Amino acid sequence: MAEISDKTIARLSLYRRLLSDLLEDGQTQVRSHELATLANGSPAQVRRDLAEAVGCQGRPRQGYDVAGLFESIGAVLDGPSGENVALVGVGNLGRAVLAYLAGRRPGVNLKAAFDSDPAKVGQSWMGCPCHPDAAIPRVIREQSIRVAILAIPAASAQAVAEQLMDAGVTGLMNFAPVRLRARPGVFVENIDIAISLEKTAYFARQAAES
């Protein structure tokens, strides 16, 4: 398997979700054209993604086998076993993210939550207990957690990120409006809601002015 780009992985994840819907509908075959429509993409892109990143097996005239494709994408995305994930910050945002995790994401296992609020420590969300921030190094190591979700205020994000990376985390999903200084080799996905909102406002105005 060669290097797969950022955007391709995002699309594969989307394809998998769409395929999951098709499976529920009992559909067994799907054309690139059909998937493309559902994904707001082009048929050529779908074919290329499936051929290059997965080991495509689409057949002319019938398209792709839904169940098989679903499995193949899963093999690429999830690896042998799923990733263990920690959530740092169990505020409104953190709890909202839990709802997405609850959606039976294959390959993503929430193992631990952390919060600085003593009132939250000891409670449980989605069957996993909330630890105090001080427990981060120990728990991350004990549970072999490589992925962490930062849903905490900007002021503490960098410090917490350092602790996580020290403990072995190699993937961070950062909701705090800060550009984290990550060490080399660590992947950071910034979800910057403030920026996205300003972007939306800008293009909404552009759209209205035409």
Add this chain to the structure above:
Amino acid sequence: MAEISDKTIARLSLYRRLLSDLLEDGQTQVRSHELATLANGSPAQVRRDLAEAVGCQGRPRQGYDVAGLFESIGAVLDGPSGENVALVGVGNLGRAVLAYLAGRRPGVNLKAAFDSDPAKVGQSWMGCPCHPDAAIPRVIREQSIRVAILAIPAASAQAVAEQLMDAGVTGLMNFAPVRLRARPGVFVENIDIAISLEKTAYFARQAAES
């Protein structure tokens, strides 16, 4: 002003936030190299963004004037007056997004909230009342709202989006894990948390395996 790309707008928004921090620190001048470091970008990119999108006035040897740059970027991003924004769905996620809005975003005025839960209707968040979903067409038109944030379940997202677009919304920020069918000219920013998480998990594994 020529066409400014998606990504450039996102960076400008980031620059503005960074400049705002610098202003608070009392810094009056900034070099492209410095902004680039803060933004995790390259100096050349910063210069190009500022020169092409804004009407740069950086001077050799001193760099850019922080206050002036802050204003100039604001003029590009915000237009004459700010955009009026509606929030649909006042669950955990919706309330979390409100926190970002509360961060005194210039150019973004929350004017209305909507929720299908009768218990929430009538309450207020950030000084603006929560209306029932049925009031969407009326309120959106009355308040001249062009931007809407969808923080509702996937099942109802498309239907609500249609109502919003019918009422004149031209920019949607969509947190629901669905690919919205938007009419031409309407800007949609998808924040797909499930996809972002799977992406982070994938690259965390890649990083760990090297």
Add this chain to the structure above:
DNA sequence: TTGTGTGAAACCGTTCACAGCG
């Protein structure tokens, strides 16, 4: 010297267009 502005080159991802196969 230091740091900006910008044409030109390099890069990456997407789309085109067509060969091949059922």
Add this chain to the structure above:
DNA sequence: CGCTGTGAACGGTTTCACACAA
């Protein structure tokens, strides 16, 4: 035929590299 797989062309961004200004 209809639909996939893929080399080749394309277009948009990013980076390079250097002229210029203080």
